[in-house]
Amino acid sequence: MNNTATATAAQPAVPAAFIPYRQFVTWRLIQRPGEPKPRKVPFDPKTGLPASVNDPGTWADHATAIAAHAAGGCNGIGFVFTEADPFVFVDLDDCADPATGQWNAQAQAIMAALPGAWEVSQSGKGLHGVGRLLDPAQLADKRRKFNGVEVYPHARFMAIGGGGWHGEPAQDWTATLAGWVPDVEKLGDFPAVDWADAPREGYDGPADDDELIRRATTGKTPLARMGLLAPFSALWTADGTVLGQYWPDESRAFDHSSADLALANALAWWTGCNPARMLRLFMRSALWRDDERKARLAIAKAIADPNRSYFSRTQRLRDDERIGDDLAADAFPEVLTLEQATADLVFIGNGSLVVSRRSKRSRSKADAVNEWAASKHAIDTGKIDKWGAPVIKEVPVIGAWLASRDRRSADVLAWVPGDGEFCRSPERAQAGDRAFNLWTPPTVLQPPDDWMDRVQPFIHHIAYLVPIEAERVRFTQWLAHIVQRPGELPHTAYLMFTPKTGTGRGTLASILTRVLRGYVAANVSADTLFGAYNGRLSMKLLATVDEVREGNSRERWTKAEQLKSKVTEEFRHLNPKYGAQSVEKNCCRWLMFSNHPDALPFDNSDRRIIVIENPSECATADWYARLHDDMNDPAFIASVQHYLATLSLHGFNPHEHAPMSAAKAKALASLVTDAEDAVRQFQREWPGDLAFVSDLHRFVADDAKSEDWCRHEATRAGMRTGERFKVNGRWERVLIVRGQLTPDDLAGGATRPQVRDAVIQARAQFAFGA
Structure with missing residues (x-):
């Protein structure tokens, strides 16, 4: 912009239209702390x-302002805009290109649309524009700040830059500004807010306001962790030094409206989008300006999205699932040389696959040809052209690689933790047993020098969750065994139960998910444990179940048999919901949580499930706050990794059977229903050695239990069943309650009369329903 009106140091230029107005001030640049x-x-x-700007007694005429400026002690003169003058002020900040000094496209378009008086601001990076506003009412409900532009009809002073003006404020800008400036945001612009003091469903944050402020001040929201939002502490204290870096403002330490919205968004995260609590906390912050309308508007805007994330158990579980599947891998290069292909690619005969040794990602041969269609390899044809030069021909790199003697090949893909890059297939197939191993060890972070100090919260948390020392030692070694010997599957899984919610078992799972990043099936459902689809277990070292209660389900004993195989099966047949089925070595350990002792279906002969009862009282809020903060600290995760990697496994036997602890006995007791208890009572009290299954069914007296159920349950209790025969026109099955007789002893018609008489005699002595 060329300036037609120049200025001197003694007399800064102003638009001629300003001079009749007694609205001049001087201004100084003042650096305030922070x-x-x-x-x-x-x-x-x-x-x-x-x-x-609200006190005309502090203003002066143009001559007085010029004289004060000439006397020194100020940086320039300014002009105050009021409702009594016909002017409107447009302020454009930071619109000069740092490299060229030219005004950006937005600034040039605004100056073209608003012909009037324009000057360069004092900083040299912005522009000031002044025009006429003949109908101020048309801007009454318009915003003052938007998209880097500020528009002020009154109650604002302009610090005149002093470099001179171009043009005069002669034209009316009313119609242009009214059509261009957005309307003021109102509560009605957003979904109606129920100002009840209640969070959204699933909120998992602190209930006490002071505790929330403490945790929010020391912790971080997801956006703050990524540097996209100012720290809560800076918002809470209105720290201008920090907030000015995020939301600069030429006339103030920071843009207050932007900071208000940022605080509202942070409070939405920490309160579970509880509007009444957000307003209550907002009023306690240093950003509060005694303007409830603006605060409510910021809150309404912050919680307008019904699906916005907040501090919730659901969000934590979702983060765990993402981290548990997050395997860092290099992408395939877009253009590939033959040398790169030879060094990195492996051809898999079974399925005609092309797999990368670095990323372990695979493509079908056809897809690989298409993906690297632009990758060419130059070969000498052995021919000479008419000028005597060798004839060079370009061929597809993938084709040249497939034909190369240096190509690496394998029969099948496998996943065998701890084994070499090329190994034997865990399950011999007709395709051959030379396998390319997709296993890549988990990423190991460099532990800090003070790792032993940093890991203490993890050690203490396990001590809190597993209070019995012997159980704690074994559990910690079980975890360390995953890190040190990932390819050796123990014969046991863990079930932890307590009726108390919020004890921090999920926090433990979250920490382990980050320690074994990429190798955890986090928060799998009971359907994954017992159902048909188990694709999430592929290439995992640990599976966590957040809440399970299958001990007394209708398919209890079917699931009990499934559970036995799931824990220790050597090979897992993977059946993803979408995609091809496959087989891989099973190295996945199970860590399951429940609020109920009847979580899993097993009996007193079980050798696979180790049961631990967690405390029924929560630790302190400070303790959980620290753990939540620590789990997002790479130094803490590196310390836990190093602790588990160096922990002694002396005395740990991965093949040891699960012990019968007090917690497991309690779990077993909870699995006995009234009907099952009745079966055992029948066994104790029946006066003879022989009965019919119908006698047991009559004693159980449960219409939901069939005779087949009674027969199955009798077998579990140690009784035996024999053949069926007719007694008084009814088919009866023999039940050997106790004694040395076997079903073979009672086979055949010769024994039937004696069996019938023995049962009738016992019935006469037994009181059904007593």
Whole structure:
């Protein structure tokens, strides 16, 4: 922009239209503590005291302001816009290109649309524009700040840059501004807010306001962790030094409206989108400006999205699932040389696959040809052209690689933790047993020098969750065994139960998910444990179940048999919901949590499930707050990794059977229903050695239990069943309650009369329903 009106140091230029108005001030650049840059502060030219845009007594005429400026002690003169003058002020910040000094496209378009008086601001990076506003009512409900532009009809002073003006404020800008400036945001612009003091479903944060502030001040929201949002502590204290870096403002330490919205968004995360609590906390913050309308507007905007994330158990579980599947891998290069292909690619005969040794990602041969269609390899044809030069031909790299003697090949893909890059297939197939191993060890972080100090919260948390020392030692070694010997599957899985929610078992799972990043099937459902689809277990070292209660389900004993095989099966047949089925070595350990002792179906002969009862009282809020913060600290995760990697496994036997602990006995007791208890009572009290299954069914007296159920349950209790025969026109099955007789002893018709008489005699002595 070329300036047609110049200025001198003694007399800064102003638009001629301003001079009749007694609305001039001087201004100084004042650096205030905690603010990133000096602020332009208005002063009264008559007295040298601070001026106010709301007090005409602190203003002066043009001549007085010029004289005060000439006398020194200020940086320039300014003009205050009021409702009594016909002017409107447009302020464009940071619109100069740092490299070229030219005004950006937005600034040039605004100046073209608003012909009037324009000057370069004091910083040299912005523009000031002044025009006429003949109908101020049309801007009454318009925003003052939007998209880097500020529009002020009144109650604002302009610090005149001093470099001169181009043009005069002669044209009316009313219609242009009314059509261009957005309307002021109102509560009605957002979904109606129920200002009840209640969070959204699933909120998992602190209930006490002081505790929330403490945790929010020391912790971080997801956006703050990524540097996309100012720390809560800076928002809470209105720290201008920090907030000015995120939301700069030429006349203040920071853009207050932007900071208000940021605080509202942070409070939405920490309160579970509880609007009443957000307002209550907002009023306690240093950002509070005694303007409830603006605060409510920021809150309404922050919680407008019904699906926005917040501090919730669901969000934590979702993060765990993402991290548990997050395997860092290099992408295939877009263009490939033959040398790169030879070094990195492996051809898999079974399925005609092309797999990368670095990323372990695979493509079908056809897809690989298409993906690297632009990758060419130059070969000498052995021919000479008419100029005597060798004839060079370009061929597809994938074709040249497939034909190369140096190509690496394998029969099948496999996943065998701890084994070499090429190994034997865990399950011999007709395709051959030379396998390319997809296993890549988990990423190991460099532990800090003070790792032993940093790991203490993890050690103490396990001590809290597993209070019995012998059980704690074994459990910690079980975890360390995953890190040290990933390819050796123990014969046991863990079930932890307590009726108390919020004890931090999920926090333990979250920490382990980050320690074994990429190798955890986090928060799998009971359907994955017992159902048909188990694709999430592929290439995992640990599976966590957040809540399970299958001990007394209708398919209890079927599931009990499934559970036995799931824990220790050597090979897992993977059946993903979408995609091809496959077989891989099973190295996945199970860590299951429940709020009920009847979580899993097993009996007193079980040798696979280790049961631990967790405390029924929560630890302190400070303790959980620290763990939640620590789990997002790479140094803490590195310390836990190093602790488990160096922990002694002396005395740990991965093939040891699960012990019968007090917790397991309690779990077993909870699995006995009234009907099952009745079966055992029948066994104790029946006066003879022989009965019919119908006698047991009559005693159980449960219409939901069939005779087949009674027969199955009798077998579990140690009784035996024999053949069926007719007694008084009814088919009866023999039940050997106790004694040395076997079903073979009672086979055949010769024994039937004696069996019938023995049962009738016992019936006569037994009181059904007593």
